Amino acid sequence: MLETVPKFPDFRLFNISDIKWYYDYYCSKNLNPYADINPENLFVWLNMNDDLMISELNDDVVIRYTNVLDNNRINIIPLANPIHNSSLEKIMSYLKENNLPLELNEIPSISCHDLDNTKWQVEDDRNSYEYILDTQQQSVLEGKEFSRQRRRINFFEREHLNEPIDIQYYIEIDEQVKDIFLHHIDTMPFNSNSEASQKNSTEPIAIRKNLDYAAAFHKKALIIKIDGQVVSLAIISYLDKNTAAINHIKVDYSVQYIFQYTIYRLAKILQENGISEMNIEQDLGIEGLRTFKERLQPSRFLKKNIIRPLHL
Numbered sequence: 001m002l003e004t005v006p007k008f009p010d011f012r013l014f015n016i017s018d019i020k021w022y023y024d025y026y027c028s029k030n031l032n033p034y035a036d037i038n039p040e041n042l043f044v045w046l047n048m049n050d051d052l053m054i055s056e057l058n059d060d061v062v063i064r065y066t067n068v069l070d071n072n073r074i075n076i077i078p079l080a081n082p083i084h085n086s087s088l089e090k091i092m093s094y095l096k097e098n099n100l101p102l103e104l105n106e107i108p109s110i111s112c113h114d115l116d117n118t119k120w121q122v123e124d125d126r127n128s129y130e131y132i133l134d135t136q137q138q139s140v141l142e143g144k145e146f147s148r149q150r151r152r153i154n155f156f157e158r159e160h161l162n163e164p165i166d167i168q169y170y171i172e173i174d175e176q177v178k179d180i181f182l183h184h185i186d187t188m189p190f191n192s193n194s195e196a197s198q199k200n201s202t203e204p205i206a207i208r209k210n211l212d213y214a215a216a217f218h219k220k221a222l223i224i225k226i227d228g229q230v231v232s233l234a235i236i237s238y239l240d241k242n243t244a245a246i247n248h249i250k251v252d253y254s255v256q257y258i259f260q261y262t263i264y265r266l267a268k269i270l271q272e273n274g275i276s277e278m279n280i281e282q283d284l285g286i287e288g289l290r291t292f293k294e295r296l297q298p299s300r301f302l303k304k305n306i307i308r309p310l311h312l
Contacts, residue, residue, distance in 0.1 A: 002056050009094045011053035011064055014042060016216065018054065025061060029081040033243035034108050034302050035130055035279045037063075037079060040217045040237050041245070044209045048202055057087050067105075068202050069284060075105050082114040083107070089119075092309050102309055109303035119311065125304040127285030132243075133278040134299040138267035145297050152257040153264050159256065166225040169269045173214035173221050173235075180223060181211060184230055185250060207248050210235050220244075222266055224258075231255045232262045236270075243277040244270050263296060 001021045006012055014022075019039045026032055026039065035041050046052050046065040049072075053064040060080035067075045076095070078087050088104075095102050106128045115122060141150040170177050185204050210219060217237060224232035231252040237245050246266065251258045263278075270278060279302070283290040 002059065002061070005054055005056040005061070008055040008057035008062055008090060011055045011062075014047065014052040014054040014063065016043065016213070019043065019216075022061070026079070027240060029060075029079065030110065031079060031081060031108060033132075033239040033245070033277065033279055035239060035245040035247075035281050036106065036128075037077070037108070038237070038239050038245065040210075040213075040219075041247070043213065043217075044206050044247075048205060057090060058084050060084070060087065062087075062091070070105070074100055077104065077107060078111075081108070081111045083111045085114075085116050085119060088115070088307065088309075104307045105304075107305045107307055109305050112305050112307070115307070119309065121308045121310055123306045123308075125306045128282050128304040130282060130302040130304075131280045131293050131296070131298040132300045132302060133263070133267065133280060133296060135267040135271040135276055135278055137297070137299060138263060138278070139271045141264070148295060149260055149264070149297070152260045156257045156261045160226055163227045166228075167265055167269075168223045168225075170221040170223070173211065173219050177221050177223070178211050178214070180230060181207065181221070181233055181235075181250075184233060203248065207235065207250075210247055219247075222262070222269070224262060224265065226255065231258050234262060234266060236266070238275070239279060242275065243279055244275045245279045245281065247281075259292075260296075 022039045022042075026037065031037055036045065042052060042063070046063070048068045049066045051066055055062040055064070057078065058080070060078060062076060062078050064074065064076045066072050076091055078091060080087065091104065092102055105125055107125070112122055137146070141153065185207050220236040220238075222232070222234040222236065223230060233248070233250045235247045237247055239245050249259065249262055251262060267278060277299070280293060280296070283293050
């Protein structure tokens with residue numbers, strides 16, 4: 001319902017009542033399955049400071065938010081496909097008038113194909129690429145390119161051959177599941193890489209927000225236990241009928257290869273539920289995290305761009 005949205009450069013807060021119509025808009029513009037601009041992620045990750053704003057420009061949605069993962073810089077994204085050159089001109093003028101850097105980050109590459117290359121410098125925003133895994137490939141791990149993962153899964157299963165492994169997939173997150181997550185988010189490391197852990201210091205806040213809105217957003221969950229002990233947790237959301245976003249995976253890294261095993265089991269479950277792709281989101285430019293995600297052999301990337309004016 002774009003008629004409820006103020007005309008650019010005026011903005012209003014994006015709120016939970018916007019979720020349904022915005023999801024229809026997101027799909028109609030073929031912006032799926034980008035995870036970051038899915039309405040649920042907008043409401044959580046892009047609204048960490050409770051200042052996610054929305055506007056309308058040339059019948060398209062424009063958002064403004066504080067990027068807590070990029071030194072709290074203000075970012076504006078025209079959620080259009082394609083982006084109109086005239087819209088970019090107005091947005092750049094707005095940035096200049098408000099003494100903000102003249103660049104737009106995390107712009108879906110799919111939206112940039114009609115931009116005038118005499119007016120705009122369009123660069124890869126590699127740190128913001130989203131990784132897509134094929135659930136069929138990840139659940140069978142066939143072929144030479146998956147040999148590393150196959151070895152790790154085989155090792156994991158041999159190591160725990162005589163221990164009961166309990167794998168539960170929840171299509172709804174109830175209070176009991178919430179309590180398990182809340183108990184463990186402060187006791188398991190977020191990432192084995194210290195740089196990633198430091199940069200992901202906002203993730204506990206995001207997990208709690210996702211749990212708060214789990215029912216409204218129809219979030220799913222995975223919990224893996226070995227011999228009765230929780231060793232892996234994941235929150236999942238469906239971006240469309242084909243793709244699930246893995247919003248959070250939290251594991252006990254003292255259990256060797258538990259992260260790889262979690263991806264493997266999630267792929268099997270999602271494949272059985274008719275989901276053909278997993279979006280495991282960005283690597284944030286963290287070298288170790290990038291290496292890890294690349295070794296999972298993504299089937300494709302959802303690319304993003306940085307846009308700057310050439311002459312303004």
